[in-house]
Structures are given as structure tokens and as C-alpha cells.
Amino acid sequence: MTTTQPVTDTRNPSRQGGLPMAALLALATAVFVTSLTETLPAGVLPAMSADLAVSESAMGQSVTVYAVGTALTALPLTAATAGWRRRGLLLTAMAGFAAANTVTAVSTDYALTMTARALAGVAAGLAWALLAGYASRMVTPELRGRAIAVVMTGIPLALSLGVPAGTFLGRVAGWSAAFLAMTVLAVLVIAWIAAAVPDFPGEPQRAGKVTGALAVPGVRPVLAVTLVFVLAHTVLYAYVAAYLAHLGLGDRTDGVLLVFGAASLLGIWAVGAHVHRALRRLTVASTLLVALGAGLLAAASGSTLAVYTAAALWGLGWGGVPTLLQTAAGRAGGQRADSAQAMLVTLWNVAMAGGGVLGGVLLDRLGAEALPWSVLALLAPALAVVLAARTHGFPHGSGPAVRERAAG
Template sequence: MNPPELTTLLPTAQAPSADRLPLGGLLALATAAFITIMTEALPAGLLPQMSHDLGVSQAWIGQLVTMYAIGSLLAAIPLTVATRGWRRRPLLLIAIGGFALVNSVTALSENYWLTLVARLFAGVFAGLLWALLAGYASRMVAPHLQGRAIAVAMLGAPLALSLGVPAGTFLGTVVGWRLSFAVMTGLTLVLLGWVRWQVPDFPGQSAEKRLPVKQVFVLPGVTAVLFVTFTYVLAHNILYTYIAPFVVSAGLTAQIDQVLLVFGLAALVSIWVTGLLIDRRLRSLVLASFALFVLAAVALLLNASSAATVYGAVTLWGLAYGGVPTLLQTALAKAAGDSADTAQSMLVTVWNLGIAGGGVAGGMLLESLGVMSFSWAVLGLMLLGLWVVFNARQQGFPVRH
């Protein structure tokens, strides 16, 4: 995400309006985020079907999420650094177009290992796309609208979780998981035309503003935000990647899509509240997010066999998670200043390290200790992250005076 200072890179002819949001372009970015999250998360809702069709265990299907994360983990920083001087829209189109390719391969593949390779490249394109989105949104508006613009661009993520993944899960259950990925390809092709029509082009970052990656990493507050990002995403993905076997253990076998829908709707409420308060209450919102996730984990520990408890905990979890991407990106942009683009690529890397770790750790916990171990893991990680946020009073998550 670019800080306000980077808007000076805009030529005068491309200066954004001071009074309104360019919703056509921002919603195109939100759709790109939607496709990215859908591509990432669909295997979580389709574990049983994909496991049966590809002839591997559900734990191995979980590694499709892991491989996606590894691709982003490996690509985000080097690709972002290598393309800092490129014009933004052609680069954005390349990243989006990659999803049409990899989702087509996934839909057609009969071989688990080919599907795994496709997921790796999906992660590569995702790493590049996530490094672009927040900064793109901030450059499309005047400085005083940047927080709202980023919230609109990030709206695609909770929409994917609330509507897209449940719909894709339902579609995959009724007519086969391959059609879900084929629909994603069609949506991506439409998006390419939308971006070309509605999203403006911007120059890349000038050479004099490019700090080395190591210098950006040690800027005050950057490390704290990245550490908090890792703990939160790791905890989230331990639970989300293996949500299907978790709800089955609670007797909700036929309600996986409904559980995901409740989570996503709560996430939508969360991002709406975040958009309203982020400029004034960033630290408070981050603390509240961790606290809600802790409450959800405690509820699941106390009575995970109750359907009412599961739905209540998932609601708390969704409220906790929905605004987190925007909150952490904003905190990192404030800490990194002019080096926000490079810091954003670090966040993408750490985020996907958390996704990959969640897939691996969740699979190990599932195979060795069972689904009830997820709640203990989530609780421990949340308390650790909450401690870091609480102590990052000066830099990272500063107290507003």
C-alpha cells in the first residue's frame, strides 16, 4: 500500500478527484481480490470431492492450499522488487491473466501432481497481485480518501469468503468441483476487459525512492506488524483450511457451505466497520480482532460438539477476520512510509508463509491429534500475537494521542 506521499508520483493529468471514489476501477480491483481468494480457498470447501476424484487423502488436498501459499511466498518480494519500475496496468493485467490459465489447468487436470503445479503458479500470480492491489487503490484517489479506497478494493476478499466460496462449494457438491474452477476462469476473462476499461495506468516507482529490502525490514514498527501478520494468518488457516473435517466432527456434515456463509457474512460486517473507523481507531480495531478470535477459540474448546456453539464461534471468527487485511496493510504502510510498496511485498510473503504453515500444521494436527487440537493451536497463536500488538505502542500499532 502506498502512503499519501507516493501520490506525488502521479502526473498532473492523472490527479484523482478530491471528492469522490472511482468506484468502477476500485470495484474491478475488488473483483481481482475476489478471484484471488476464491482460487486460494476453494479446495478448503471441496476437500471431500477433490480427494475422491484425484485419489488422495483430504490432508493431501489441503496441501493444494499450501502449494498456493508457497508460490506467493517465493514470488512476492522478488517479483515486486524486479517490477517496481514497470507501468502498473500492464503488470496488473499479467497477474490477473495468470489466474485464467491456472484455474483452467486445475479444472481439466486428472492428475494430482499436475494440479499441485498449477496451484504453485496460481500462488505466484497471487503474490504479484496482492503486492499491487493496495498501492493501486491508494494511487487512484486523493490522500484523504485512501483508507476508504483500500477498504473498497479489499471488499472482494470477504465477499469471496461470504458468497463465493459457499457458492463454489455448493456448485462443486452438486455438479462437480471442476465446474467451480471453470467458472473462475470465465470470470477472470471478463475482469481483464473491465480492468482495461476502468482502471487507469500509472508509472512505476522512481529509482531514487527504492530502499533495499533489508533496510525496509528494520524500519521501526515493520517487524512488529509482520510478526503479528504471521501469527494471525497461521492461526486462521489452521482452522479455515480444514474447516470441512472440523464441522463434520460437530455433526454438521451437510452444512459446510452454510458454516462458510456465516463466516463470510460476519467478515463483511467486519470490513464495513473497519472502513468506518480505521483512520481513527486502527489500534483498537486490531486489539478487538484478536480478542474476538480468542473468544471463538475458547468457545470451541468448551463445546465444539454443539452446532449452536460452532455457529456462534464462526460468527465471532468472521467478525475478527474480515477487516484484518486492511488493518495490517494500513499499519504497515504507516510504519514503512515511502517504502510501503516493498513492505507490502513482505506482508504478502509473510501472509502466505502463514497460509503454507497453516496447511502443513493443520494437516499434521489432523492426522496425529484430531480436529480438537485446532482450537488449542489457534488460542496459543492468538495470545502471542495479542501480546505483541499490546506492546507495540510506539511503532507498528501506536496509541493515538
């Protein structure tokens, strides 16, 4: 996840007109790389576990250790690098992804693989602390929501195209080839960022003030929903290949992920178009859609149609969640929006790590059938918090106070 730095910079020419699409698409591709690096093991989990001679639940911790690396570094790296030039820092992070994916691809040792995954998570801690901030600083305040939505399309694209493609490539050429392809893509993104993305100065005066946003009304409900919602999603997504194998549909993993990701694209489109005036309704709808998808998946009993329908509902609900939660954190945080989003990054990745651990425990102790039911159990309190936070956090409409906080 990302932090925003809503700082007016009138020296940036792109702020005088519409959306600077070349730069925003470069950042969206960087988001694609970070998201795919994080989630690719979900599509090739059985092959990775077989080659590295560990159980699927142990291999699933490759998602966990990535998230731990990000969670442990997002806040301290945000503070330590606050004064650094933004483009050079982002290029450094992308170089970290290239190196980590290369090591993952060539490693034949579980411990080395997990170390590389942790280092990739550290690179993500850097990248996620920059990406939405870039989008905010390149446009005028009224375009920030749309700019962030463009950048965040990298997430559903990673799910709809990247993971299925990586799963297919892993099946026909080996999972190592999928990670090597990620290295090539990271190098290409480095060149694109260097050519198309403007540079910005850092903000050393903001360092060391990250946790102050907790005192701002609305920030804590947003962070609580982030923690529980992402935990629920990750418990199932990290082990989706294992769950589909349990249903006898292991050979349909890439197809199911394709449907999930395609629906996610539709979800993020709907959210990007309406988030500025319907944040609360969209958050409630997303929660219910993910819950409905999980419930249908739990009752699928090997029905291919039911599984694909469940994946579509799940993806439709999940696709816009990053934009929804980032927008909610930015609005609630007001003048401390960057700090609120830095904490959101940390909790997002704590939830990713926790989801990998919890999913592995459920898989080992209760079996794969417990995974979708755990999603329902976790989403219930998340929905309750969203419904309760009607004044701050997830307020009705987009009145003047909301718009003022969004621009703050």
C-alpha cells in the same frame, strides 16, 4: 496480501475528487478472484481428495502450495517488475489466474493439480503487489484508507459469497465446475480492468530496496503479528470442512462459511469506517473476537447453534484484519511503506503455507479437535505483541505523527 505505492500523481483526474468507485470495484473483484482461488479448496476438500485419490491432509496442501508460490515470488517479482506499467502487469496476473484455474478444473492428476496451484500462487504474487498500490495512487492521501478498504472488500465477499457458492456448486455439479466458474470470472475481471482502471507508470528507482524497511521502528512488530495471526487463522480455515465433518456437521459447511463471510463483511465495514483513528483498539478487538470464536468452536461438541455463533465471531474478527495490518504496515513504514507491504505480502503467504502444513500435521497426528485449540495458542503471543507495540506499530490514536506516516 498487497503492497502499497503511495505516490502522488496529480495527472490522475480521479485524485481531484472522491473515490473512483468503478475502478476500485474492479480491483475489489480482482481481490475476490485471488482470495477465492486461494481458499476455494477449503470448501470442496473432501471431493477433491476423493477424486484425486489422496488424503484430505494431502489435498489441503493445495492451499499450502498456492501460498508458497506467492511467498517465493512476492518480493522478487515486486523488484523485477517495479518499472513495468501497472495495468498491463495486473492484466497479466489475472490471465495467470484464468489459466491456472482452468488447469486445476480439468486435471485428474494430483501432481498436475499442485503445479497449477503453485502457478496460481505466482500470479497472486504479482497481483497482491499491485492492488492496494492502485487504490492508493487513485485518490488523495486522506482517502487512501477508505480506498484500500473498498478494494479489500473482495476478501470477505470471497468468504461470504464465493466459498459457500463454490461449495454448493461443487456439491451439485462437481468441484471442477467451481474452478471453471473461477476461470470465467477472471476473464470478466480482465475486461473490466482494461475498461475502467487507469494505467500508471512503474517505479524502477524503488527496486532492490525492499528489506530496508525492517530498520524502521514499528515495522517488525506489524510483520510479527501478521505471521502469527495469519498462521492461526489458516490452521483452522484450511481444514474447516474436515473439522465440521468431525463434529458431524459436514453437510453444513457451506452454511457455516456463509455465516463466517457475512460476519467478515460487517467486520471490514467497521474497520473501514474507523481504522484511521482506532487502529490499535480495532486490532486488539479483532484478535479477541477470533480467539473467542475459536474457543467456542472447540467447545461446540456438535451443537449447530454454537458452531454458527463461533463462525460469526470468527468472521467478525477476521474480516478487517487485512485492512488493519496493511494500514499498520503503511503507517509504520512511512517513506518505505511499499517495502514494508511487500514484506507483509511475503510473510502473509509464508503463514498461509505454514498454516496448511501445521493444520495437516495436527489433523493426522492429533485429530481435528486440535485445530481450534491451536488457534488459541497462536493468538496469545500475537495479542501480546500488539499490546506491547503502543508507540510504533500499533500506536494509540491517529495523531500528527501517525497521519504523517500514513501519508508518507
